Amino acid sequence: QKEVEQNSGPLSVPEGAIASLNCTYSDRGSQSFFWYRQYSGKSPELIMSIYSNGDKEDGRFTAQLNKASQYVSLLIRDSQPSDSATYLCAVRGKTGYALNFGKGTSLLVTP
Amino acid sequence: DAMVIQNPRYQVTQFGKPVTLSCSQTLNHNVMYWYQQKSSQAPKLLFHYYDKDFNNEADTPDNFQSRRPNTSFCFLDIRSPGLGDAAMYLCATSRVGGVEPQHFGDGTRLSIL
Numbered sequence: 001q002k003e004v005e006q007n008s009g010p011l012s013v014p015e016g017a018i019a020s021l022n023c024t025y026s027d028r029g030s031q032s033f034f035w036y037r038q039y040s041g042k043s044p045e046l047i048m049s050i051y052s053n054g055d056k057e058d059g060r061f062t063a064q065l066n067k068a069s070q071y072v073s074l075l076i077r078d079s080q081p082s083d084s085a086t087y088l089c090a091v092r093g094k095t096g097y098a099l100n101f102g103k104g105t106s107l108l109v110t111p
Numbered sequence: 112d113a114m115v116i117q118n119p120r121y122q123v124t125q126f127g128k129p130v131t132l133s134c135s136q137t138l139n140h141n142v143m144y145w146y147q148q149k150s151s152q153a154p155k156l157l158f159h160y161y162d163k164d165f166n167n168e169a170d171t172p173d174n175f176q177s178r179r180p181n182t183s184f185c186f187l188d189i190r191s192p193g194l195g196d197a198a199m200y201l202c203a204t205s206r207v208g209g210v211e212p213q214h215f216g217d218g219t220r221l222s223i224l
Binding site for chain 1: 142144151152153154156159161199201205207209210212213214215216217218220
């Protein structure tokens with residue numbers, strides 16, 4: 001069973017702080033990694049994608065990938081209350097099209 | 112804007128009464144997916160189509176069926192809904208390729224009376 005693990009949280013950070021969300025995966029052949037944001041009662045929204053080891057930055061978001069450690073993370077700088085949501089880590093294996101999702105980490109940004 | 116559209120947003124049906132959920136896309140993506148998501152759980156893939164090729168997940172109940180009459184439309188049929196089938200149903204699309212993300216519709220919230 002190919003698994004994607006996330007801490008369910010809730011992770012609580014004060015407004016303006018850096019939120020750090022982590023994800024580990026079991027399939028060493030995984031090739032692409034995605035972070036989705038999901039507000040309560042809404043559908044997942046793509047935030048970041050990353051395919052190579054290292055960091056990828058997009059605005060206040062930075063994705064970090066370490067394939068040797070089978071670890072991917074998402075950093076949110078200058079966190080805002082509107083960032084409060086569940087963040088889903090999704091991993092695509094070496095073959096196929098489907099994504100394996102983690103259960104998500106609930107983030108709460110307090111004013 | 113190109114998008115993935117699901118109808119209806121909310122669906123209420125009776126126990127055992129067949130129900131169909133629909134999904135359409137203007138993205139012209141080859142692959143369409145159906146997920147089931149229950150509260151505080153990860154989206155669970157039910158099946159997906161690559162063009163007309165249907166791929167069923169091993170643990171998807173026989174109660175769930177799907178049709179893709181053309182590139183733009185995909186349907187999820189639940190033949191005899193049980194109380195445990197109450198969930199959010201998410202349709203997603205993607206292009207072919209390992210680096211391609213999936214794009215989700217707004218989902219259909221299904222309630223069973």
